[in-house]
Amino acid sequence: EAQVTQNPRYLITVTGKKLTVTCSQNMNHEYMSWYRQDPGLGLRQIYYSMNVEVTDKGDVPEGYKVSRKEKRNFPLILESPSPNQTSLYFCASSFGGTNYNEQFFGPGTRLTVL
Amino acid sequence: AQSVTQPDIHITVSEGASLELRCNYSYGATPYLFWYVQSPGQGLQLLLKYFSGDTLVQGIKGFEAEFKRSQSSFNLRKPSVHWSDAAEYFCAVGANQAGTALIFGKGTTLSVSS
Numbered sequence: 001e002a003q004v005t006q007n008p009r010y011l012i013t014v015t016g017k018k019l020t021v022t023c024s025q026n027m028n029h030e031y032m033s034w035y036r037q038d039p040g041l042g043l044r045q046i047y048y049s050m051n052v053e054v055t056d057k058g059d060v061p062e063g064y065k066v067s068r069k070e071k072r073n074f075p076l077i078l079e080s081p082s083p084n085q086t087s088l089y090f091c092a093s094s095f096g097g098t099n100y101n102e103q104f105f106g107p108g109t110r111l112t113v114l
Numbered sequence: 115a116q117s118v119t120q121p122d123i124h125i126t127v128s129e130g131a132s133l134e135l136r137c138n139y140s141y142g143a144t145p146y147l148f149w150y151v152q153s154p155g156q157g158l159q160l161l162l163k164y165f166s167g168d169t170l171v172q173g174i175k176g177f178e179a180e181f182k183r184s185q186s187s188f189n190l191r192k193p194s195v196h197w198s199d200a201a202e203y204f205c206a207v208g209a210n211q212a213g214t215a216l217i218f219g220k221g222t223t224l225s226v227s228s
Contacts, residue, residue: 004157031214040220041220042204042218042219042220042221043158043204043218044218045215045216048214048215050214056214058215059215090157090158092157092158097213098212098213098214099213099214099215099216100146100163100165100208100213100216101213102160102163103150103158103160103216104157105157105158105159106157107155107156107157108155108156108157
């Protein structure tokens with residue numbers, strides 16, 4: 001089944017404790033992206049990757065890191081999480097190095113930083 | 115700067131009634147426009163998109179949208195709403211010609227009453 005998986009789905013952590021949210025897709029998509037969703041703000045792009053070893057900042061990259069060492073994986077790293085990073089996070093992928101093609105979204109990761 | 119406005123935060127429609135969700139965009143060039151739907155607890159799913167050509171676009175689940183350049187609008191419509199259409203709907207505009215960034219609106223929550 002074609003899908004985007006994220007782990008964990010739920011995470012409660014404390015300020016400053018490094019964490020990684022994994023994202024994996026099995027559709028051989030070139031483009032992958034991370035978004036955060038906050039009430040009343042919609043989705044905002046954090047980072048994206050057009051292909052392996054090619055990443056760039058989105059609208060809200062502060063406090064986040066990403067890497068794209070393999071085509072299928074695009075982990076999101078919070079080196080020192082803060083309460084303002086409490087949010088619902090989505091990973092998405094799409095074909096052809098662009099998100100103007102249909103994006104397939106993961107189920108989301110709900111992160112709470114205390 | 116590119117932007118998307120969804121004027122209605124929440125709409126309630128009776129089952130079987132018609133639906134129109136509004137979307138206005140700001141973009142200097144020919145826009146790439148999208149509608150995504152998010153069912154409760156799920157990731158987003160593409161309903162339809164407009165790049166060029168016929169200004170009336172058909173999508174999945176019986177939805178359609180009409181691009182009106184003169185009004186900078188891309189409203190989503192459905193002639194007869196089903197209870198399963200209750201969800202959050204996001205309009206998005208492509209923010210650059212490279213196809214690497216989407217700007218999402220803040221969303222409209224649709225409730226369906228019986």
